[in-house]
Amino acid sequence: xxxxxxxxxxxxxxxxxxxxxxxxxxxxxxxxxxxxxxxxxxxxxxxxxxxxxxxxxxxxxxxxxxxxxxxxxxxxxxxxxxxxxxxxxxxxxxxxxxxxxxx
Numbered sequence: 502x503x504x505x506x507x508x509x510x511x512x513x514x515x516x517x518x519x520x521x522x523x524x525x526x527x528x529x530x531x532x533x534x535x536x537x538x539x540x541x542x543x544x545x546x547x548x549x550x551x552x553x554x555x556x557x558x559x560x561x562x563x564x565x566x567x568x569x570x571x572x573x574x575x576x577x578x579x580x581x582x583x584x585x586x587x588x589x590x591x592x593x594x595x596x597x598x599x600x601x602x603x604x
Contacts, residue, residue: 548599568592 532538536545546552557567566574568591575585 568595 535541540548552569557565561567561570568588571578571580571588572585572592575588580588
């Protein structure tokens with residue numbers, strides 16, 4: 502008898518949770534059909550073309566810009582020609598590596 506009461510209590514407790522889930526749906530509905538589940542179309546395009554995906558945001562907020570932003574700010578930063586070449590080479594290497602990873 503105690504087992505029946507325990508089972509009935511368990512079912513009764515799960516009904517509100519199931520109803521609540523059914524009312525709102527999953528915030529991730531439809532994402533399971535993406536090529537990479539966690540990336541939207543723009544993020545996939547950014548990945549394939551080697552553009553940034555804001556993964557370096559924490560570094561940039563603490564004064565460490567990535568290679569692309571360093572090149573964009575080269576004049577403001579007062580980079581020498583040699584520094585620009587090194588950053589350009591780093592950016593080209595990073596872009597090639599990220600493009601290969603996206604294949």
